[in-house]
Each structure stands twice: as structure tokens, then as C-alpha cells.
Amino acid sequence: MSTETPEPDITSRPRGRAARERMYQYLLLLCAALSILVTISIVALLARDAITFFTLVNPLDFFGGTEFLLSRDVYGLLPLLSGTLLVTVIAALIALPTGVAAAVYLSEYASDRMRSVLKPGLEVLAGIPTVVYGIFALVYVTPFLRTIGLPVNTFNILSPSIMVGIMIVPMVSSLSEDAMSAVPDSLRRAGYGMGATKFEVTTGVVLPAAASGIFSSFILALSRAIGETMIVVVAAGSQPRMLNLAEPLQNLWQGFQPMTAAMVQINSADSVSQLGFSSMFAIGLTLFAITFLLNLVSNRIAARYREEYE
Amino acid sequence: MTQNEMTSDDSTDPAAVGTTATPDPSGEPLVDQSIEVDGTDSSAQAGREQVIEARDLNVFYGDVQALQDITMSIPENQVTAMIGPSGCGKSTFLRSINRMNDLIDTARVDGELYFEGKNIYDDDVDPVALRRRIGMVFQHPNPFPKSIYDNVAYGLRIQDETENLDQKVETALKRAALWDEVEDQLDKSALDLSGGQQQRLCIARAIAVDPDVILMDEPASALDPIATSKIEDLIEELAEEFTVVIVTHNMQQAARISDKTAVFLTGGELVEFGDTQSIFENPEHQRVEDYITGKFG
Numbered sequence: 143m144s145t146e147t148p149e150p151d152i153t154s155r156p157r158g159r160a161a162r163e164r165m166y167q168y169l170l171l172l173c174a175a176l177s178i179l180v181t182i183s184i185v186a187l188l189a190r191d192a193i194t195f196f197t198l199v200n201p202l203d204f205f206g207g208t209e210f211l212l213s214r215d216v217y218g219l220l221p222l223l224s225g226t227l228l229v230t231v232i233a234a235l236i237a238l239p240t241g242v243a244a245a246v247y248l249s250e251y252a253s254d255r256m257r258s259v260l261k262p263g264l265e266v267l268a269g270i271p272t273v274v275y276g277i278f279a280l281v282y283v284t285p286f287l288r289t290i291g292l293p294v295n296t297f298n299i300l301s302p303s304i305m306v307g308i309m310i311v312p313m314v315s316s317l318s319e320d321a322m323s324a325v326p327d328s329l330r331r332a333g334y335g336m337g338a339t340k341f342e343v344t345t346g347v348v349l350p351a352a353a354s355g356i357f358s359s360f361i362l363a364l365s366r367a368i369g370e371t372m373i374v375v376v377a378a379g380s381q382p383r384m385l386n387l388a389e390p391l392q393n394l395w396q397g398f399q400p401m402t403a404a405m406v407q408i409n410s411a412d413s414v415s416q417l418g419f420s421s422m423f424a425i426g427l428t429l430f431a432i433t434f435l436l437n438l439v440s441n442r443i444a445a446r447y448r449e450e451y452e
Numbered sequence: 453m454t455q456n457e458m459t460s461d462d463s464t465d466p467a468a469v470g471t472t473a474t475p476d477p478s479g480e481p482l483v484d485q486s487i488e489v490d491g492t493d494s495s496a497q498a499g500r501e502q503v504i505e506a507r508d509l510n511v512f513y514g515d516v517q518a519l520q521d522i523t524m525s526i527p528e529n530q531v532t533a534m535i536g537p538s539g540c541g542k543s544t545f546l547r548s549i550n551r552m553n554d555l556i557d558t559a560r561v562d563g564e565l566y567f568e569g570k571n572i573y574d575d576d577v578d579p580v581a582l583r584r585r586i587g588m589v590f591q592h593p594n595p596f597p598k599s600i601y602d603n604v605a606y607g608l609r610i611q612d613e614t615e616n617l618d619q620k621v622e623t624a625l626k627r628a629a630l631w632d633e634v635e636d637q638l639d640k641s642a643l644d645l646s647g648g649q650q651q652r653l654c655i656a657r658a659i660a661v662d663p664d665v666i667l668m669d670e671p672a673s674a675l676d677p678i679a680t681s682k683i684e685d686l687i688e689e690l691a692e693e694f695t696v697v698i699v700t701h702n703m704q705q706a707a708r709i710s711d712k713t714a715v716f717l718t719g720g721e722l723v724e725f726g727d728t729q730s731i732f733e734n735p736e737h738q739r740v741e742d743y744i745t746g747k748f749g
Contacts, residue, residue, distance in 0.1 A: 328594035334555060336607040336657065337584030346610065351597045 188430065191423035198417055204424060210382035210404065212414060217421045219428065221382035225398030226368055226429075228385070229303045229378070232394075233367040236307030238360055241314025242349075245356075248315065249322035250344045261316075268312035276376030279305040284377070297379025297397035305377070306370050310363040317362065321355020322348050354447040361440035365433040371402035380407055401425050501568075503528045503665060503695045504549055509563035511544050511553060511720070518544040519720040521563070526665075526712070531687060531696045533706035533728065536716035537743070542699045544720070546667050549697065550586040551579040568664070584611060586665040587658035592674050593650035595642035595657070600625075600634050603642045603653055607661035620660060627693075628656035629686050648679025655686065659694065666690060668698040672705065684709050703744060707732050715740045 196204070199217055207218020244264065248257055283301040287294045294300055325348050333343035349356070379397025382404065386392045399407070408414055408422045502525035511519040519541045526532045534542035544553065551572060553559040564571045572582055584607070595603050604621045608614060621638070625631040630652040634645070642653055651671060658666055668687070672680040687709050690696055700706050706713050707728060714725040717739055724731060724740045735741045 326594070328590060328592060329596060331552065331555070331588075331590060332594045332596065332654070332657075333606075335550070335552065335583060335588035335590070336610065336661065337580050337582075338606075338610050339580050342610050346606070347596055 185427075185430065188423055188427045191420050192427040195417070195420040195424040199421070199424075204421075205428075208384050210399075212408065212411065212418050215415060215417055217417075217424070219401075219425070221384050222399060222401040222404045222425065224383065224385040224393075225299065225374070225378065225400035225403070228299045228393060228398060229306055229370070229374060229400050230364055230367045232300065232303035233307035233310060233370075234360075234364060236304060237310045237314050237363055237367075240307075241311045241359070241363070242318055242356060244311065244315040245318035245322060246344055246349070249319045250340070250348060264312040264315055267308070268316075270309075272309065272370065272372040273376065275305040275309055276302065276373040279373060279377035292395065294395045295379070295397055297377065297381070298395050299374075299378050299398040300394040302373045302377040305373050306367050309370070309373070310366050313363045313366060314359045317359030318352070318356045321352035321359070324355070325351040354444040357447070358440050358444050361436050365436050368433055368436075369402060369429065371406060374400045375403045375406050378403060380404075401429050501528045502526065503568060504697070505566040506545075506548075507564040507566070509545070509548065509561070509565055511541070511548055512558075512560045512562070513556065514558040517720055519548070522720075522722050524714060524722060524725050526695065526697055528695050529691055529693070530711040531691045531698060531709055532712040532714065533710035534697070534699045534714045534716060535701065535703055535706045537718060538701070540716035540718055541720035542714075542716045543669055545716070545722075546669055546697060546699050549665070549667055550583045550588055551577075552583075552588065554579055584661060585663050586667060587661065587663035589651070589654050589658050589666065589668045589671045591670040593647055593654050595645070595650050595653050597641065597643055599639045600642050600645070600653060601638040604656050604660045606657060611661060613661070624656040624660035625653075627659055627690070628652045629682065629689075630656055646679070648675050648682060651675060651679070651683060652686065655683075655690070659690070663694065665695045665697065668696065670699055670701060673701065680705075703732075715743065717743065 195217075204217055205219050207216065208220050209216050209218045210221045244260075248260060252260060279301040280297075283304060284294055284296065284298060287298075287301060292300070329347050329351060330343050333347040338346065378400065380399050380403060381397045382399045383396060386396075405422050405425050408418055411418075504526040506522045506524050509519055509522040510517065522541075522545060534545060536542050547553045548561060548565060549567070549572075553561060561573055563573075565573060567582065567586065570577065572579075587607075596606060598606075601621055604624050605614075605617055608617060608620055613620075622631060622635075625634065630649060633649060634640070634653075642650060645653060651674075655666075655671075671687075672683045675683065684705060687696055687698065691711070698706075698710065710728045712726065713728040713731040715723050715731065715735075717723045724735060724737050731740070732744060735744060
């Protein structure tokens with residue numbers, strides 16, 4: 143733009159620049175909007191098909207039903223929800239403490255060398271196809287559980303839930319570590335300066351300061367567990383079953399069919415009624431609603447507890 | 453006595469030692485305690501006890517020497533200021549007093565530094581116990597992202613001294629001249645306070661556990677002039693109960709608030725140390741005079 147004339151011309155613009163700039167802007171907007179548009183379309187189609195289902199089945203019978211039998215056109219959500227709930231709770235019990243502990247180690251204790259070995263290791267864990275986890279659960283974990291004396295069936299909810307838990311550890315640890323690493327060193331120094339030990343600084347200063355990020359990692363990991371499909375399809379069996387609240391431990395040894403697995407079964411079944419097929423969308427919409435709510439809660443809590451640092 | 457207290461896990465009363473000498477209400481030194489830089493034995497001096505004494509202290513960061521043969525004594529219940537240009541080692545010296553340099557991987561310390569007669573670089577010294585008796589206030593206010601109350605209570609809680617916690621928190625906030633501004637909002641996040649208030653909160657947090665010594669690393673450099681003058685008033689008051697060691701790059705500040713001044717010049721060398729008045733009015737070394745009068749630095 144600069145010219146060599148004694149009086150520099152600072153008024154003329156290259157022709158077409160404004161149009162070009164606008165074009166860039168719209169192009170970028172299009173990309174940003176694309177994923178949102180696709181998501182909205184998916185939800186809309188999901189809702190449309192689910193509404194078809196709900197015109198034929200009373201929503202109360204669906205959400206309150208304790209039996210799910212495709213062959214008899216009985217579509218109760220609760221057995222599927224039981225399976226999903228079990229997977230989520232067991233996976234959370236495994237992944238949340240382990241993930242946070244791993245994150246604490248990586249962020250506060252590990253030497254640079256140790257970190258350079260462990261972090262890629264955890265990331266590899268996140269890159270394993272979930273069907274491999276499922277087969278591993280069926281072929282190795284279940285027999286192992288039997289060897290240590292647990293009365294698990296061939297298809298049981300415990301093994302796949304353990305594998306789902308292991309699968310989401312990297313998610314918890316990586317996001318939690320990011321949150322802890324973002325805690326300024328000045329806070330750690332303040333703690334040490336008060337005569338706190340490393341563990342006291344970690345638990346009393348770093349973890350609370352990183353709480354919102356850690357909590358977000360929990361919610362994301364739980365959403366992932368709720369939506370996990372392949373592992374439970376392979377190893378959890380396909381028996382929709384209500385939770386046995388009288389003997390909670392019994393639940394662990396038995397097979398369940400979480401919501402995702404039921405959808406797969408409906409989709410791949412040879413003969414399924416029109417109603418059965420549309421039930422898939424009702425289940426899918428419910429799944430979406432659950433994870434959407436979780437994310438909403440997570441955002442609220444994160445915003446409330448987020449601390450801003452310089 | 454101190455040997456046992458510093459190395460044992462018992463939480464003995466940290467105030468027991470620091471209060472043996474009665475502070476002089478006038479704030480003037482009882483006797484002239486000018487200390488020769490070339491390291492004469494300061495224990496021979498009458499009057500105040502020398503709380504901290506460095507003997508041929510050298511600190512290295514990797515291959516770089518940050519402090520060279522520092523020998524000096526810091527008297528009890530006075531304000532000792534360290535001044536000097538950037539990179540002169542004054543902050544390094546401050547951090548070596550409560551072993552915060554331990555947190556820097558490359559730092560290596562050579563020589564001796566006595567705290568109440570015990571060399572803190574002896575193998576049996578626990579830096580955690582040491583830091584409970586030598587508190588620190590940093591350059592930038594660094595309150596924890598917790599409530600005002602929890603910030604002040606932090607040190608007491610990690611030491612399990614939670615009896616009369618409310619009372620102790622109130623006392624610390626009063627001593628830090630912050631109570632009047634926050635007494636109705638102790639549950640509020642400390643991060644909502646202004647910079648000057650945050651720094652006074654950090655001072656309250658440091659004194660709540662009743663340490664013997666408070667180290668301050670340019671505590672007012674990130675604050676505006678009004679907040680700075682509040683901190684300066686506070687420091688002078690604190691010296692009635694605590695030994696205060698302050699690093700500052702502000703020479704007027706050192707002249708205003710300190711009893712003793714140590715001048716560090718480039719290369720980690722302690723060039724002159726003595727009564728603040730004589731350092732500023734009649735420095736022995738030309739380099740110190742040049743620095744103080746603003747000819748360099």
C-alpha cells in the first residue's frame with residue numbers, strides 16, 4: 143500500500159478488497175455454522191420420528207414402562223435406562239478417581255521425563271477403537287472376574303462397565319490436568335510459603351482452584367459413558383432387565399441392555415415392526431436429552447465456580 | 453531450642469521465640485549495629501538479637517552465580533530492606549531465607565544461613581517447618597480463589613490450629629489493617645477485592661500463623677500509590693511484632709520504612725549494609741552512592 147511518492151497516498155483502497163474481506167468472513171461463518179446446522183437437523187429428524195412413536199405409544203407407558211420386548215411391541219424405557227445407569231455409575235466410580243489422581247500426578251508430581259512417557263501413553267488409550275475394548279471385556283475381563291471368584295455370567299454389565307471406565311480415564315485426566323496446569327504458580331508458591339507440604343498445596347490450593355475444569359471433565363466423560371455403544375453391545379448381552387434393588391450386587395453379575403445397545407439391536411434386527419423401528423428414535427431422543435442436560439448443568443456449574451486469573 | 457522446634461513435627465507455639473526482646477517503641481535502633489560487609493562476627497553486638505545470619509552464602513542457578521559470599525545479619529523486630537538493580541540477587545537472597553529456592557530445580561546453595569542459631573541448610577531441617585516460622589508475601593497479590601476468611605485461615609488449618617479460628621482470623625485481619633473493610637463480607641471471594649486489599653489479605657494470611665519473620669518480595673510494586681502507602685504504614689507497624697525483610701526496587705520506599713538497608717549490586721554482591729539513614733546520607737562506597745543518587749540502575 144505504501145508508495146514512494148513524496149506525498150504518500152493514504153486514501154485509495156485496492157478495488158475489490160472490501161468484497162474479498164466480506165467473502166472471507168462469510169466463508170468462515172459457514173464453517174462455524176455447519177456443525178450447528180447439522181446438529182439441529184439431526185435433533186429435528188430425531189424429534190419428528192420420536193413424535194410418530196409417541197402418537198402410537200403413550201409417553202407414560204414409554205418412560206414408566208418396566209418391560210422392553212420388541213417381539214411383543216412392549217416399549218418400556220426403564221430396563222434400558224437401568225443398563226445405562228449401571229454402566230455410567232460403575233464407569234464413573236472407576237474413571238473419576240483414577241483420572242483425577244492421574245491428572246494430579248501428571249500436573250504436580252511427575253518429572254518432565256515421566257510426563258513425556260505417561261501422557262502419550264494415556265492418549266493411546268483414548269485412541270483404541272471401542273470395539274476392541276468390548277472384545278477385551280468379553281474375552282479377558284469376564285473370565286478374569288470369574289478367576290477372582292465373582293459369579294459373573296458370560297454376558298454381564300460389570301466387565302463392559304469396567305472397560306468403559308478405563309476408556310474414559312484419559313478424558314478425565316487430560317482435561318483435569320489442563321485445568322490444574324492453568325492454576326498459576328503464584329498460588330502454589332503462596333501455599334509453600336505458608337509452610338504447606340506438596341500434598342497440602344495440591345489438595346488445598348490446586349484442586350479447588352481447578353475445580354470447575356475438573357468438574358467439566360467429569361461431565362464430558364460421563365456423557366461419553368452414557369453414549370458408549372460398542373463395548374456394551376459386545377459384552378453386556380442383550381437382556382433388557384430392571385434393576386434389582388433388593389439385592390444390588392446381583393445386578394453386577396447379570397447382563398443388561400443399555401439404551402445404546404437396544405438401538406443397535408433394533409436397527410440390525412431382521413424383522414422389526416414399524417413401531418419398533420420408530421422406538422429407536424424415541425430412545426435416541428431421550429439419550430440426547432440426558433447428555434444435553436448434563437452439559438447444560440456442567441456449563442452452569444463451571445461458570446459459577448470459574449475463577450479468573452491474570 | 454530453635455533446633456528442636458524447627459526440626460520436630462510438633463506444632464510448638466511459633467510466637468515463643470520471637471517475642472523475647474522488647475521492641476523499642478521509638479523504632480530507633482538501641483545501639484549502632486552497622487555490620488561490616490566483610491563479615492565480622494555479629495553475635496558480639498549487644499542489643500537486639502540477630503534473627504537471621506548469612507555466612508558466605510552463595511546461590512547458583514545452574515552455572516550462573518546469583519549471590520556471592522553474602523555475609524550479613526538481620527536484626528529482630530526491625531525492617532531490613534534489600535535494594536539494588538534488577539538481577540542483583542536481592543530476591544534470590546530473600547528466597548534463600550525460607551528455602552523457597554528449593555522449588556527451583558536448578559538452584560544450588562552453598563554456605564550457611566542461620567535462623568535463630570540453626571543453619572537452615574543443615575540436612576535435618578524441614579523446609580515445611582521452617583516456612584511456618586518465616587512467612588512470605590509476594591510481589592503480585594496471590595490470594596487463593598477462596599473466601600477472605602478461608603484465605604486467612606489457610607495456614608492455621610494446615611497446622612491444625614483451628615481453636616478460636618474466628619478470633620485468630622479477625623486478629624490477623626486487624627493487624628493487616630483490612631478488618632474494617634471486609635468484616636461484613638468474610639465469605640466473599642478474595643479475588644473480588646482490589647489489588648491493595650488483596651495484598652493486605654496476603655499479609656494477613658502470612659501473619660495469621662504468627663511467624664517470627666515475614667519476607668516481602670516487592671510487596672507494593674504492583675499497587676497504586678495510595679495502596680502502596682497503606683502497605684508501607686502497615687509494614688512499619690508489623691515490625692513491632694515481627695522481623696520484616698523486604699525487597700524493593702523503590703529506594704524512597706526503603707528510605708521511608710526500613711531501619712536497615714542492604715545494597716546489592718550487579719553480580720549478586722552485597723556492597724553495603726547498615727543503618728538506613730547512614731546508607732542514604734553517607735554511603736561508604738562510591739558505587740552505592742551512584743546507585744542511590746540515580747546515576748545508574
